[in-house]
Amino acid sequence: MTVGVALVGTDLLATATGGNNLPVALPAAVAGTASVAGHRYPTYRLALIVVALAIAAGGYLALSYSRAGRVIRAAVDDPQMVACLGISPMWVRNGVLAASGALAGLAGALGAPVIGVGPTTADTVLMLSVVIVVVGGLGSIPGALAAAVGVGEIQTLGVSALPGWVGPYLLTGAAATALAVRSRPLLGWRLRLPARSPVAKGGPA
Secondary structure, X not given: OHHHHHHHHHHHHHHHHOOOOEOOOOOHHHOOXXXXXXXXXXXXXXXXXXXXXXXXXXXXXXXXXXXXXXXXXXXXXOHXXXXXXXXXXXXXXXXXXHXXXXXXXXXXXXXXXXXXXXXXXXXXXXXXXXXXXXXXOOOOHHHHHHHHHHHHHHHHHHHHHOOOOHHHHHHHHHHHHHHHHOOOOOOOOOOOOOOOOOOOOOOOO
């Protein structure tokens, strides 16, 4: 239902604004190119890769080793136990939603020079995000990172070799294949806590 509302909103926005893509000017410091291993690459895209890796590493470390990360994982696995500790699972979910929204806004601002800004941008990003989550595995940050790199390679090479197959076949085919061949997240990490002891379950000490 929310995807349907988003599609309707996109059409209304395009009708109200004319549906034109807007150009994004890069800062002069990252507007040029840089030489890496004898090849020239856009400086902004290299900087974007570094920022993306830093965000991914920070998110993984925060969820895996910080107290806030443990609370988030516990709220996913056993919200009743989190409530018994005096922490509201609803506030945890709301905090995760707010942080996710902030990261989405940051990604939109950083990615605008690469993917453009227009009424169809959200639909494109939504499709890529769904494919990445399906291929990488729900709850797997390393899996999502590996899937994002794979999807990027498929999209980039597919545009050059098979331009008519990228959207309707290659990306959705990768997602369907991932669902068919495995049931666990890529690289094994998932949002679950270890099994509780009989004492934690309320059994005899």
